[in-house]
Amino acid sequence: MKVIILRWGHRHRDIRVTSHVALTARAFGASGLVIADSEDKTVERTIKRVIDKWGGNFKIEMGVSWRNYIKSWKDKGGITVHLTMYGENIKSSDVMQRIKFSKKNILVLVGSQKVPSEFYHSDVSDFNVAIGNQPHSEVAAIAVFLDRLFEDDKFSDTPKGKFKILPSDRKKIVISTE
Amino acid sequence: MKVIILRWGHRHRDIRVTSHVALTARAFGASGLVIADSEDKTVERTIKRVIDKWGGNFKIEMGVSWRNYIKSWKDKGGITVHLTMYGENIKSSDVMQRIKFSKKNILVLVGSQKVPSEFYHSDVSDFNVAIGNQPHSEVAAIAVFLDRLFEDDKFSDTPKGKFKILPSDRKKIVISTE
Numbered sequence: 001m002k003v004i005i006l007r008w009g010h011r012h013r014d015i016r017v018t019s020h021v022a023l024t025a026r027a028f029g030a031s032g033l034v035i036a037d038s039e040d041k042t043v044e045r046t047i048k049r050v051i052d053k054w055g056g057n058f059k060i061e062m063g064v065s066w067r068n069y070i071k072s073w074k075d076k077g078g079i080t081v082h083l084t085m086y087g088e089n090i091k092s093s094d095v096m097q098r099i100k101f102s103k104k105n106i107l108v109l110v111g112s113q114k115v116p117s118e119f120y121h122s123d124v125s126d127f128n129v130a131i132g133n134q135p136h137s138e139v140a141a142i143a144v145f146l147d148r149l150f151e152d153d154k155f156s157d158t159p160k161g162k163f164k165i166l167p168s169d170r171k172k173i174v175i176s177t178e
Numbered sequence: 179m180k181v182i183i184l185r186w187g188h189r190h191r192d193i194r195v196t197s198h199v200a201l202t203a204r205a206f207g208a209s210g211l212v213i214a215d216s217e218d219k220t221v222e223r224t225i226k227r228v229i230d231k232w233g234g235n236f237k238i239e240m241g242v243s244w245r246n247y248i249k250s251w252k253d254k255g256g257i258t259v260h261l262t263m264y265g266e267n268i269k270s271s272d273v274m275q276r277i278k279f280s281k282k283n284i285l286v287l288v289g290s291q292k293v294p295s296e297f298y299h300s301d302v303s304d305f306n307v308a309i310g311n312q313p314h315s316e317v318a319a320i321a322v323f324l325d326r327l328f329e330d331d332k333f334s335d336t337p338k339g340k341f342k343i344l345p346s347d348r349k350k351i352v353i354s355t356e
Contacts, residue, residue: 013194014194016191016192016194016195017194017195017198020195020198020314020315020317020318023313023314023315024314024315024317024318026312026314027310027312027313027314027318028310028314028318050313054312054313085343086343086345086346086349086350086351086352087345087346087347088345088346088347089345092345093345095347117350120348120349120350121348122348127347128346128347128348130343130345131321132205132206133342133343133345134204134205134232134337134343135201135205135228135232136198136201136202136204136205136206136321137198137201137202137317137321139198139202139315139317139318139321140198140202140205140206140317140318140320140321141321142318143309143314143315143317143318143319143321143322144321144322144325147322147325159312164311165263165264165308165311165312167264167265167266167267167270167271167308167311168264168265168266168306169265169266169273169305169306170298170299170300170306171264171298172264172295172298173264174264
């Protein structure tokens with residue numbers, strides 16, 4: 001199962017949060033990020049620097065139309081999951097089970113500002129999912145969604161990078177793998 | 179068990195990410211946020227607006243010295259958990275069990291830039307905990323740490339606010355509780 005994050009509504013002032021979105025997506029096992037209808041070379045540079053040092057094959061696409069991307073994703077048999085505080089609660093509903101059961105590639109939709117109302121409709125989002133029905137953060141939502149989707153299987157994998165951390169209770173231990 | 183987040187190293191340009199830290203802390207069951215050695219009225223206004231609308235008793239403190247805050251926290255019997263990619267991995271170690279087992283109030287330390295090396299020592303951090311040993315985001319780290327700490331028990335609670343969301347697979351449904 002492949003997971004890609006589509007970020008809608010990115011503006012230049014969102015650089016830091018969009019970078020957190022990208023790094024979180026990568027660290028928790030997504031394969032890539034699409035910054036739809038917008039471009040940001042700073043975000044791209046940040047994530048490329050991280051990949052160069054810490055490894056993995058995370059891909060960034062920018063400037064593509066969200067409508068076309070979603071249509072093409074669905075045409076290829078993938079499903080879409082819109083993360084929104086208004087959606088079905090992952091605790092009080094069985095929505096995570098239904099998503100996992102589909103065993104399809106997942107495009108995760110997150111806004112950086114209020115999304116168009118179309119996002120709630122079935123031609124855009126197959127599922128509207130709330131990581132709790134309180135306002136918080138798309139970064140938090142992606143982390144918890146992927147953590148539960150992959151059931152702990154992904155985020156501690158170490159992609160083969162130039163450097164690797166040895167976990168420690170007291171020190172910063174980084175080893176070179178080259 | 180009470181949990182407070184202490185944010186170290188906040189600068190004005192971190193406003194958006196610090197706001198995400200605050201909202202995530204609140205939504206996932208923490209009792210408050212301390213912005214140490216710095217002040218930011220914008221972050222405070224954002225979280226106060228959210229509390230006014232959506233409820234809860236989340237507290238913000240600003241400008242206090244991190245050293246004094248941590249010392250006083252420990253003097254009162256609380257423990258400190260530093261979230262860092264260099265720490266003990268929550269997947270491959272039993273660090274979450276040891277933290278839960280202590281049943282003490284927890285001060286969670288997160289940086290917004292590189293933290294002083296003291297943060298890794300036992301006089302500051304009782305635990306150095308990695309939500310995966312890859313770089314990502316303090317917002318993601320707080321969300322997953324609290325999600326696992328409270329074992330699903332907190333973040334979907336609805337504090338009593340003026341408004342409440344009815345989870346929906348297709349619509350934005352907000353009801354007034356007044």
